[in-house]
Amino acid sequence: MTGFAKPLKIALGLVVIAGLIVIPTNFNRYGLFILSQWAVMTIAAMGLNLTLGYAGQVSLAQGAFVGIGAYAAAIMTTHGWPLPAAIVVAIALSFAVGWVLGYPALRVQHHYLAFVTLAFSTLAFLVFRNESWLTGGIYGISNIPRPHIFGLATNKPLPFYYVCLGSLAIVSLAVWWLIRSPWGRAFMALRENPLRAQSLGIDTRRYTLMAFAIGSALGGVAGALYAPLTQYIDPVPFNLSLSLDLLMMVIVGGAGFFLGPFLGAMIAVLLPEWLRFTEGYYLMLYAVAVMLLLIWSPTGILGILDRYLAERRTKTASALRAVAKSRLETVQ
Amino acid sequence: MSNLFDLLVAGLATGAIYALVAVGFTLLWQTSQTINFAQGEFVMLPAFLMLAAMHAGAPFWLAIILGILLSMILLGLAFKLLLVDPMMRHGVLPLAIATMALAIGIKEAVKQFFSAEASPFPSIVPTGDISILGHAVSLQSIGVLVLAIFAVLGLTTLLNRTSLGHQMQAAAQNPTVARIIGVPVERMILLTFLINAFLVALASLLITPIYLAKFSSGEVLGQAAFIAAIVGGFNQVRGAIAGGLLIGVLDNLAASYVSTQYRAAVPLIFLILVILFRPQGLLGRAEERTV
Numbered sequence: 001m002t003g004f005a006k007p008l009k010i011a012l013g014l015v016v017i018a019g020l021i022v023i024p025t026n027f028n029r030y031g032l033f034i035l036s037q038w039a040v041m042t043i044a045a046m047g048l049n050l051t052l053g054y055a056g057q058v059s060l061a062q063g064a065f066v067g068i069g070a071y072a073a074a075i076m077t078t079h080g081w082p083l084p085a086a087i088v089v090a091i092a093l094s095f096a097v098g099w100v101l102g103y104p105a106l107r108v109q110h111h112y113l114a115f116v117t118l119a120f121s122t123l124a125f126l127v128f129r130n131e132s133w134l135t136g137g138i139y140g141i142s143n144i145p146r147p148h149i150f151g152l153a154t155n156k157p158l159p160f161y162y163v164c165l166g167s168l169a170i171v172s173l174a175v176w177w178l179i180r181s182p183w184g185r186a187f188m189a190l191r192e193n194p195l196r197a198q199s200l201g202i203d204t205r206r207y208t209l210m211a212f213a214i215g216s217a218l219g220g221v222a223g224a225l226y227a228p229l230t231q232y233i234d235p236v237p238f239n240l241s242l243s244l245d246l247l248m249m250v251i252v253g254g255a256g257f258f259l260g261p262f263l264g265a266m267i268a269v270l271l272p273e274w275l276r277f278t279e280g281y282y283l284m285l286y287a288v289a290v291m292l293l294l295i296w297s298p299t300g301i302l303g304i305l306d307r308y309l310a311e312r313r314t315k316t317a318s319a320l321r322a323v324a325k326s327r328l329e330t331v332q
Numbered sequence: 333m334s335n336l337f338d339l340l341v342a343g344l345a346t347g348a349i350y351a352l353v354a355v356g357f358t359l360l361w362q363t364s365q366t367i368n369f370a371q372g373e374f375v376m377l378p379a380f381l382m383l384a385a386m387h388a389g390a391p392f393w394l395a396i397i398l399g400i401l402l403s404m405i406l407l408g409l410a411f412k413l414l415l416v417d418p419m420m421r422h423g424v425l426p427l428a429i430a431t432m433a434l435a436i437g438i439k440e441a442v443k444q445f446f447s448a449e450a451s452p453f454p455s456i457v458p459t460g461d462i463s464i465l466g467h468a469v470s471l472q473s474i475g476v477l478v479l480a481i482f483a484v485l486g487l488t489t490l491l492n493r494t495s496l497g498h499q500m501q502a503a504a505q506n507p508t509v510a511r512i513i514g515v516p517v518e519r520m521i522l523l524t525f526l527i528n529a530f531l532v533a534l535a536s537l538l539i540t541p542i543y544l545a546k547f548s549s550g551e552v553l554g555q556a557a558f559i560a561a562i563v564g565g566f567n568q569v570r571g572a573i574a575g576g577l578l579i580g581v582l583d584n585l586a587a588s589y590v591s592t593q594y595r596a597a598v599p600l601i602f603l604i605l606v607i608l609f610r611p612q613g614l615l616g617r618a619e620e621r622t623v
Contacts, residue, residue, distance in 0.1 A: 110424070116603075118558070120604070122596065122600055123600055130593040130594065251426060288437060294430045295415070295430070299422075
């Protein structure tokens, strides 16, 4: 992304942020719901992007952490606790469970790790469905209240959209800081060459567990926002397909790119809605679009941009070289 | 005791079907590093192709042949040429994600063009009970078991006893050397895709009379096949067979001895334990771990 001039990038970012704040003010209820869902899913996908894109640990369990966060928030807020307290509990709970799930990653890698996390995801779904004393079983939990923020009620769709957008902004800043901190560099070292990382004195064991725990905690945050967004939860949305969808978002957007999850969640949440006019065909077209995109660019949307910018850089560099060379020759 | 015997027979019958699906799954992994997340949907689709042929007026035997041929073209040839070939050199993960998208596509296509409801499917083995050692045993379970055993025996004979099978194994184990000694590696890989398509079509034919034809039935089957493949050994055909039988029996026993609510958890916990303590699978050989 270094191809753009820095002020241009900042201006573009500000325009997008202003657009996200201003444009939805005249959206209807459903449009706001979809956009809020995009913000929530982006948070969950950012967590998975940390685990997978930066630290290189495959996880098929992010949907389970969204579920853990959602149930924690639903149970606590229906018992009168404020949402921020529920978010803290959701983070702590998913962080702890994510840490434990990281242990298999110390023993096995790649597809084996994918299948362990897949099994965990299905087990979590069974617990949500069967432990009805806690989760309400298949009947779920209804009447989940939306929070008051600084004394303002967020029951209406627009204020709650701003809650989701604000949370997304906070999480984005935190992740931005994290991947530029020594921790983020340690994660990338883990992905690129774990053996070398270890010989450089990085405690790969601790960072692997951290990558899982932090990524999972963000899944928990997303869940804690999902519960008040839909105001009703049952086990179905948190089954294995949510984990697969989140993985698809990260890969389609571009794993290991900061902006990847934003684009991936946009494709996964908004594209099916835009294709609604095709009625029964919309999910089929969505599946075909994802396959074509991956055939075209296996590194996702940002992979295309990255390749294009790299090509332009080499072209500019060789043009500059040619100019410098001809100048040298004319001097002589 | 009679209950246990029935459960074992029924478990072996579903396990034999899982084994067919798991064998195809491991074949694709071995020859082309394809983790096919659409394998369950691959089992669901042929039954609908056969039903469509019967709706068009074909008799059952012709519908079976047409269904198997069509699945070999769609799920074997087209799957390899259109999706796997362009993506193979980009590593395991993007291709795995693409097969997830394919799974959604197949499910939605069946729902849209056929039906969202479950349809009955005729059985190729006669229904009813026969008496073995004083126990009444479902004829369907026995028939499924026998047919699946024949398919598996046929496949292992092909792989281990014929020159073609040896060439396929060579192409899977070391493509570079295989190419040097003159094995047509590309053709062998295509052959494994066709064999996988044949196996899933056969599994579809055997399992659909038991569970009905439904667009979403691939989810459970696909997961059972993954678990069977890994438990048995991801890189071994005989491991996948053993894994399939084991998961089938375990699943049936768990349903009546653990709890119906948590029956699905038993194979999953077993899977986690196997991966953690014997990642190469019960029968697999140890793979070099990439660090």
